Amino acid sequence: MNAAFRISGAGRLSQAKTASFSFDDKPYIGIEGDTLASALLANGVHLVGRSFKYHRPRGFLSAGAEEPNALVQIVRDDARKTPNVRATVQELYDGLTANSQNRWPSLAFDVGAVNDIASPMFSAGFYYKTFMWPKWAWKDLYEPKIRAAAGLGVSPDKPDPDHYAARYAHCEVLVLGGGAAGIAAALAAAETGVRVIVADEQAEFGGSLRFESGARIDGQDGYAWAQAAIAKLKVMDNVRVLSRTTAFGYYAQNFVGLVERVSDHLKSPGRELARERLWQVRAKRVVIATGAIERHMVFANNDRPGVMLASAARTYLNHYGVAVGRNIGVYTANDSAYAAAIDLKKAGINIAAIVDLRDNPAGPVIDEARALGIEINFGRAVVSAGGKLRVSSMSVQPKNGGGERTIPVDAILMSAGWTPSVHLFSQSRGKVAFNDETKRFVPGTYAQDCVSVGACNGTDGLAASVDEAYAAGAKAAKEADGKVGKGAKPKVDAGENWSRGMLGAAPGAGPGTTVKAFVDFQNDVTAKDIRQAVHEGMHSIEHVKRFTTNGMATDQGKTSNMHGLAIAAETLGKPIPQVGLTTFRAPYTPVTFGSIVGHARGALFDPTRRTATHGWAASQGAVFEDVGHWKRAWYFPKAGEDMHAAVDRECVTVRKAAGLFDASTLGKIEVVGPDAAKFMELLYTNPWEKLETGRCRYGIMLREDGFIYDDGVVGRLAPDRFHVTTTTGGAPRVMNHMEDYLQTEFPHLNVWLTSITEQWAVIAVQGPKSRDIIAPLVEGIDMSDEAMPHMSVREGKICGVPTRLFRMSFTGERGFEVNVPADYGEAVWEALWAEGQKHGATAYGTETMHVLRAEKGYIIVGQDTDGTVTPNDAGLDWAVGKKKTDFVGIRGLTRPDLVAKGRKQLVGLKTKDPKVVLEEGAQIVADPKQAIPMKMIGHVTSSYWSENCSRSIALALVAGGRDRMGQTLYVPMPNGTIEVEVTGMVFVDEKGERLNG
């Protein structure tokens, strides 16, 4: 059974293939190939939404992507509730469920419509003026209320279960838009053999040929020609044809973003199908063939459901076989609306009257309309639409005023002319130019290797558009690849041709009137609002736009920008080009977050780096923490232990017996070459030339300004080979810093730098039993104190695999760091663990590492320093080579501020109450009784409970800190002020005897 407004014999859809769907829980029948809009219209449904601000009833304005009104929520399941879908774009599938938005309790009776009655309160700039004061109320009171009342759709409250694909593509010629011009350009380019991509946002190619009923190309109906041409292109190896694909952004150097809607039109898309696919295309040449968008007439109540663009009504008839009414009025300022009236009249629909603002237009469409017996009124205006939930009449007056006549209608088709779609051209940074004769902005100066063709270029007429596009396609291919085709240009036998029209408010909505004549339907901006903005001092179109929000909705003003600009220009008394066009920005139409994010979500959001012992640690119940991309074992709780208990046990065990710690994440760089020592002299503050092979040194790296950049232990493996370690977080930037100096400032040095972080697994074995644990597994290395003192490095074998064995300590205990090739890391760890068990060793994580080093006053760059700390500030002056004449940072260190008195210096802090653990980052004052704001003299950088000391310990940066030893300072906290004593930084074994203990 056909729906009531489906016209048999009209349209291109097979009426036999039905699809059932629901809108606001009411069931309907559509047919395959419908959009949700055409299917609802076939059932006589025009009322589909409530407007954003005034909650006015709204219907369909358009039949395409420019739709401002008919936004609905498409619901597949709990997680798939897509809001703000344009019903004019959503393809129908069997079982589709759609709901209207922004209404309560129902679409026909919406409480929020009181805003319409109270609308004098809600004029332009209302939000800025009304909700300014008091300041606190915005967040707590106004914003939640406004958001609830002026909503669009509801976002789903579950994670998006769909997946989104992404592809990169390269081509010689990218054609954007698949109407007659786009197809002609693609044919011309494809025939040369170059790689061509042609994309169109619709399900089927053809553009305006969908509604242009008289078009004939190469002897066939225009739409049929388009399908044949696309079929031909699809089978060519060098051509990619993308339908349902919107070019949303045009970026630098012909980089264009496209979104392909892969499965939103399917009844039950399989999991193997992505929902959408993002295409990032780099094209040598781009042909823009994006057509033009019809403008509405700006008159009172032009937003009533049933009032729509003439070309939309024509599309619904000629493509979908749907009449948008039975008794239709037409209001126009140009010829194109006549074609809609003629097509509908021929399909048996009554045309109540054509109202034409022009005084005496002449031409074949006017003659044809007259011959069909349609009433035509020249020099007249529709000054108001009657009806509320659906248009019921139009009031017609002579355009300069006079007697009013009311004509009953159930739809009004309007056309104020056509606006070239220069969005993508403008995004490419091209400059538009105003054509004063046709009152249009058209592409002017190009910034990239692209060309606009057809209606988007202001080219009028099908024949001229196809000619221009075909030539441009051939030229683009030739410029991109020097190739020439030998195909034949499509021949347009018949096609329509019109331009002109009007901009701005129509009679009855001009200056001095207060009627609701909408310019921007989606943001509820009227002609009066724009005039008011100018009167209130907004003289730039960018200010008018922001003050009124004209063109700022999700439709980006596709139908409203030119009207708004014309009204502003008229009010300012300036010509349009002097007022200027607002900037077009990506995206052309809304793009889902999913398509931008693609697969980069969940576990794939960010890379994860795991060390060789990760699996072992996980099996031991380690709790991990994120350090950059690394997962590091944080602590190893035993049954019943919380973090504190585990860390306390680990800390005590390391100092009593031993501990094993995975230090593999430390950055490691090999500095090799005849000038390696010279290079090290320049990059670190310390002297290196005299460091013996087999010995290690703690090195400090500065930036040129004299501040600490990184630190780490460096071992000399050979006269020309250093094994450098860096902080975990600093590894990439230290490598970059070294490469920078080597390549650009010291290129005369014969040195190679190699990152070896991933190549070596590092197992720290620390504690009095450390040597006993390692020694049985080592071959070829004498580990006695005489042969291998603290701060030395040896190469040999452990467990049969090569090792670089460092004797070094970040705990203050006798300690070693066993470097082995990463592939052997886990096996060597397990062997060491087995030995360790014999000596009561523990595995420990990063938290214990932090506590143990703090007990010894060893700093962590980036925690105890912050990019404003010098070696002297950190108490590390001993590591700066006093006799050196050059190193990076040497001059920075002598800057006046860096040698001034009273700089913040690292010191230790002990709370007077040993049980109180300070908060890291807490501020320190000298006098807790002073007035707020207090003078802060420093802050806590590190703070822990130390089970070994049976008290809390802390490090802090304090102004003049080393002169304050023994002083009492104060840490004001929300729950009271904490008293602390300034101490040295070493809390355990001040003399350092345990290093050999």
Place this chain on the structure above:
Amino acid sequence: MLLIRCPYCEEERPELEFRNAGEAHIARPTNIAAESDDDFEKFFFIRANPKGVVYERWRHIHGCARFFNAVRDTVTDRFVMTYKAGEPKPAKLPGASK
């Protein structure tokens, strides 16, 4: 995404492979320790930051890893040309805007 020509790889590669490294043609003084405070300030802290054509350093960090110099127009974001580290500032720019 911009395409940047690496003068060492001798091809255009996507911006993702590169990292900016600040203004070019600022040489570290050979006897830096002897610089006056004013001269050190000029060398380390002061940058021209003009609108329009800038000379800057880039690194092909996810490619050949080399540092090189580039001339870029900050108004159009267009790379006018690139050249190897150590080469002098080009006397004449090919097709530079304004």
